[in-house]
Amino acid sequence: MTESIQAFMEWIEGYPEKHRALSLQTPLVGYFCTYTPVELIHASGFIPVRILGESGPIQKAYTLAPSFICPYMRRALEKALEGRYDYLSGMVQGYTCDVACGLTNIWEENIRLGFYHTLPLPYNRNPEARAFFRSIFSELIQKLEAHGGRFSLEALSQSLKIYERVRGLLADLYERRYQGRLMLSAKDLFSIVLAGFVAPPETYLQLLEALVKEVQGQEVIKAARGFPILISGSLLDDPKTLEALEDLGMDVVADDLCTGLRSFYPPAGEGPGEKNDPLDRLTDRYLHRFPCPARQRARDRFPLLMDLVRHSGAGGVIFLLQKFCTPHLADYPILSEAFNKEGLPHILLEIEDSGLTEAQRTRLEAFLEIHGRG
Ligand code: SF4
Numbered sequence: 176m177t178e179s180i181q182a183f184m185e186w187i188e189g190y191p192e193k194h195r196a197l198s199l200q201t202p203l204v205g206y207f208c209t210y211t212p213v214e215l216i217h218a219s220g221f222i223p224v225r226i227l228g229e230s231g232p233i234q235k236a237y238t239l240a241p242s243f244i245c246p247y248m249r250r251a252l253e254k255a256l257e258g259r260y261d262y263l264s265g266m267v268q269g270y271t272c273d274v275a276c277g278l279t280n281i282w283e284e285n286i287r288l289g290f291y292h293t294l295p296l297p298y299n300r301n302p303e304a305r306a307f308f309r310s311i312f313s314e315l316i317q318k319l320e321a322h323g324g325r326f327s328l329e330a331l332s333q334s335l336k337i338y339e340r341v342r343g344l345l346a347d348l349y350e351r352r353y354q355g356r357l358m359l360s361a362k363d364l365f366s367i368v369l370a371g372f373v374a375p376p377e378t379y380l381q382l383l384e385a386l387v388k389e390v391q392g393q394e395v396i397k398a399a400r401g402f403p404i405l406i407s408g409s410l411l412d413d414p415k416t417l418e419a420l421e422d423l424g425m426d427v428v429a430d431d432l433c434t435g436l437r438s439f440y441p442p443a444g445e446g447p448g449e450k451n452d453p454l455d456r457l458t459d460r461y462l463h464r465f466p467c468p469a470r471q472r473a474r475d476r477f478p479l480l481m482d483l484v485r486h487s488g489a490g491g492v493i494f495l496l497q498k499f500c501t502p503h504l505a506d507y508p509i510l511s512e513a514f515n516k517e518g519l520p521h522i523l524l525e526i527e528d529s530g531l532t533e534a535q536r537t538r539l540e541a542f543l544e545i546h547g548r549g
Contacts, residue, residue, distance in 0.1 A: 179389055180359075180363050180367070183366050184366055184370075187370050190373035191259060198262040202264035203222045204221040204224070204265045204267055204319075205224055205263045205267075205288075206226065207251070207275050207279070209225075209433055209437060210461065211267050214334045214335055215315055216267060218326055218327070219316065219319040220324050220326075223267075226255075227373065227412040229412060230528050231253070231254075232253075234253065235252075235257070239252065239256075244274045245409070245499050245500045246499075247412065247497050248274050252282065255282060255286045256286070264290070264323075266279060267315065268291075270294060270295050271296070272501060272502050273501070289322050290321075294314075294315060304462060308458040308462065309458060331453040332453045335443070337380055339442050341380050341439070342440070342442030343442040344380075344384065345367075346440055346441070347387065348364065348367070348387070352428060358393055361426075362418040362421065363414075365414050365430075367386065368435055368439070369434055370382070401421065401424040401426040402546070403428040403488050403491075404426065404428065405430065405431065405484055406427055406495050407430070407492055407494050408432055408493075408496045408500075409433060409497045409500040409502075410433050410434050410497060411526070416526065416529065419531045420539070423536065423543065425539070428488060428489050429486070437464070437466075440464070441463065441464065444458065444463060466479070468502040468505065473510050473513075474509065476510075477509070490546070491546055492520070492522075493521070493522055494521060494522070494523040494524065496523065496525050520542070522538065522539065524538070
């Protein structure tokens with residue numbers, strides 16, 4: 176198992192060099208948010224790769240972006256200004272939060288790439304939203320074709336097949352975790368999901384298939400490893416944070432993160448009536464994917480979170496938010512009150528860099544002392 180995990184770690188730790196080498200043969204397109212329809216980018220002949228913020232000091236980015244935006248976006252800008260992403264042919268961004276959208280504009284003015292494109296996403300799930308999705312998808316296809324891409328419905332069917340298989344395998348791993356049948360640590364499972372944002376989907380699928388085969392050969396029920404928790408929050412791009420939680424005595428049994436469950440669940444969409452139309456299936460998936468607070472109201476998200484809590488057996492919730500992450504912070508008072516009514520303990524942590532601070536560890540120890548060791 177350690178060797179299989181190592182293959183995912185190599186992608187997380189060495190992706191810039193790998194991307195540079197890949198870009199000599201196939202153009203790469205960057206994106207921030209998982210509402211970006213990567214299937215269309217892939218079907219047009221590009222490799223979609225997610226921008227990770229990583230850790231490290233922020234200096235140059237302060238001259239272009241205020242300090243009260245999420246550290247993820249600031250660090251991503253810093254890396255871009257250092258030339259990290261000069262191998263990208265373009266950037267495509269689904270309009271989710273204002274920061275992601277605003278920063279895409281700052282990138283466009285300061286980081287020279289072949290093209291930039293923002294998709295204005297609908298908020299509703301009615302027939303008009305479906306039609307709107309179809310029109311923004313065709314705009315994106317035109318943009319990709321204007322920059323060397325070649326799109327066809329056959330190619331989209333193939334791309335959907337790959338991504339649906341990838342997402343299905345990840346959903347299967349998560350289901351095993353809910354049932355206590357997964358012997359991977361939260362850090363390892365998180366690293367596996369994270370590698371999927373930077374590896375080409377075909378390569379990632381092979382790695383996942385090999386891993387799932389190994390996992391299937393280990394049908395064991397895991398012994399309880401600590402206080403079972405659900406992590407709900409924005410983007411987390413550093414496995415160290417999860418390792419720190421586990422070291423404190425938490426057992427992460429479920430997550431609602433945009434570098435976790437929200438990125439791959441549900442694995443596929445269906446499409447009304449014409450189930451074989453790939454554009455319909457694609458539209459359906461983005462209409463019905465597990466929602467982010469930038470796209471859906473807290474009161475509509477809460478039942479989904481409670482389902483996760485019940486299904487996974489979580490005994491508490493850690494809100495793990497990027498500092499200044501407005502969509503999540505705006506939802507927090509509503510979700511925290513709703514969890515209070517359910518008698519579910521929760522705690523809010525705002526993260527700025529990798530791992531946890533001493534003060535956060537102390538607060539978590541107190542949280543465990545009160546709720547987790549009774
Ligand atoms: S949703 Fe939050 S973490 Fe994600 S880009 Fe927006 S402000 Fe940053």
